[in-house]
Amino acid sequence: MTEKTRGEVFADSRRNQVRDRYGSIASGGQLKVIPAATSGCGESAGSSCCGDSSASAQLGYTPEQLASLPEGANLGLGCGNPTAILGLKSGQTVLDLGSGAGIDCFLAAKRVGTKGSVIGVDMTPQMLSKARENAEKGRYRNVEFRLGEIEHLPVADNSVDVVISNCVINLAPEKGQVYREAFRVLRPGGKFAVSDVVATRPITEKERADPTLWSSCSSGALEVKEVKSLLKRAGFTDILVDLKPTGTTPESLQDQASIGVVSADIQATKPRN
Numbered sequence: 394m395t396e397k398t399r400g401e402v403f404a405d406s407r408r409n410q411v412r413d414r415y416g417s418i419a420s421g422g423q424l425k426v427i428p429a430a431t432s433g434c435g436e437s438a439g440s441s442c443c444g445d446s447s448a449s450a451q452l453g454y455t456p457e458q459l460a461s462l463p464e465g466a467n468l469g470l471g472c473g474n475p476t477a478i479l480g481l482k483s484g485q486t487v488l489d490l491g492s493g494a495g496i497d498c499f500l501a502a503k504r505v506g507t508k509g510s511v512i513g514v515d516m517t518p519q520m521l522s523k524a525r526e527n528a529e530k531g532r533y534r535n536v537e538f539r540l541g542e543i544e545h546l547p548v549a550d551n552s553v554d555v556v557i558s559n560c561v562i563n564l565a566p567e568k569g570q571v572y573r574e575a576f577r578v579l580r581p582g583g584k585f586a587v588s589d590v591v592a593t594r595p596i597t598e599k600e601r602a603d604p605t606l607w608s609s610c611s612s613g614a615l616e617v618k619e620v621k622s623l624l625k626r627a628g629f630t631d632i633l634v635d636l637k638p639t640g641t642t643p644e645s646l647q648d649q650a651s652i653g654v655v656s657a658d659i660q661a662t663k664p665r666n
Contacts, residue, residue, distance in 0.1 A: 404566035406544070407613070410604040411564045412517050418468060419494065419519035451655075452588075453477050458500055463531035465523060466496045470628055471559035472610065472656035473588025473637075476500045478557075479660075484508040485554040486580060490543040490571070490587070491561025495524035495536070501557065502536045511552070513538040514546055537566035544570040548578045555579075558587040560656075563613040568620075576663055585629060585661040590614045591636065594653040606652075614654045629661035 397405070397527055415642070449459055453474035459467060476497055481487065481504035489498050492513025502511045515521050516537065524538045541547040543558075544567045556575045565571050575585055592614040606612035615623075617634045624632050635658045 403507055406604065407564075407566040408516065410547060410608045414608045415470075415493070416517045418470070418563075419517060419523045434558055446460070454500075462496060462499055463527040466494050466527045466531070467498055468494050468496070471496070471588060472590050473658060474500075475557040475559050475586055475588045475658075476504065476610040478586040478588070478632065478658050479555060481505055481555060482509075486552065487511045487555045487557060488546075488548060488575075489513045489552040490546075490556065490558035490575070491564070492524060492538060492557075492561075494519050495527045495538070497559050498536050498538070499527070499531060499533055501555075501601055502533050504533070507535055509535060511536045512541060512548060514541045514548070516540065516542045544574060546574045546578055548559065550577055552578045553578050553580065553583065555584045555586060558589065560589055560610050562587060563590050563610055564608065565613070568615060569623045572607040572623050572629070576627045576629060579663040581663055581665040583626070584665045585659070585663070586642070587659050589657060589659055590649055590654045591634065591657045591659075592616045592654050593618060593636075596652075596654075600652065611649050611652060611654050614649075617657075620659060624659075624661050628663065630664050631660070633658075633660045635659075 431504055431555055449468050450456065452471055470493060483506040486509060487501045487505060489511065492498050492515045496511060498511045498513040505511065513524055513536065518540065519536050521540050528536050539547045543561065543565055554666045556579060562568055562571050579585065590610055595616065596612050596614065600606055600612040603612055621632050637656045
């Protein structure tokens with residue numbers, strides 16, 4: 394067996410940190426208290442942005458959308474509403490990267506209808522179990538959840554119409570690989586439409602090395618020019634990164650904003666040829 398490279402060790406460490414953190418949230422356990430100005434997720438799964446419907450409303454979810462969800466589907470962990478970026482259509486197949494407890498999958502399922510389908514992929518077993526329970530409670534027959542890393546999607550080539558994600562890609566240590574995988578599974582003409590955080594200034598090496606900052610959707614963020622470059626290299630066209638207007642950052646994301654990380658809607662297209 395070959396020895397792992399420094400980059401591989403870093404990637405494994407970050408995935409484990411993220412898996413542990415969000416596994417704890419899914420289980421309803423207490424999280425380590427994160428100092429102010431570093432975390433957008435509070436100290437427990439019942440505080441701050443986690444499970445707070447008012448925070449979710451600030452992120453772009455309507456009261457009707459929130460009311461339609463099964464209890465436990467909204468953990469308040471996002472930084473936007475990816476289902477609102479594009480006009481999802483009946484019959485489409487939608488893939489959610491890092492689907493958590495299922496909030497965006499269930500909203501997408503209503504948009505694509507019984508002729509469409511939604512696939513959620515998450516690497517945290519506890520989240521996967523919670524999402525499947527929520528699907529049963531809500532009787533969602535056109536939604537399925539698969540265990541997997543978003544850098545290595547358990548999804549066939551050219552099989553989905555739209556890829557969505559909500560504040561997850563920043564947590565991945567190999568973002569270029571995530572974009573390449575999204576490109577692979579999309580059909581020609583397919584759309585990439587995610588909400589994520591981006592950096593408005595360079596993130597320092599010290600900040601990158603802090604596992605708590607990384608796993609709280611802060612120091613893993615890339616600058617806009619880096620996001621666009623990686624999407625282009627993956628093969629995408631019509632790339633758009635739309636930063637949320639200054640002064641509209643929800644309370645749940647104020648701590649990220651303090652180190653220059655803000656929420657954005659990101660769109661791209663897989664060419665037809």
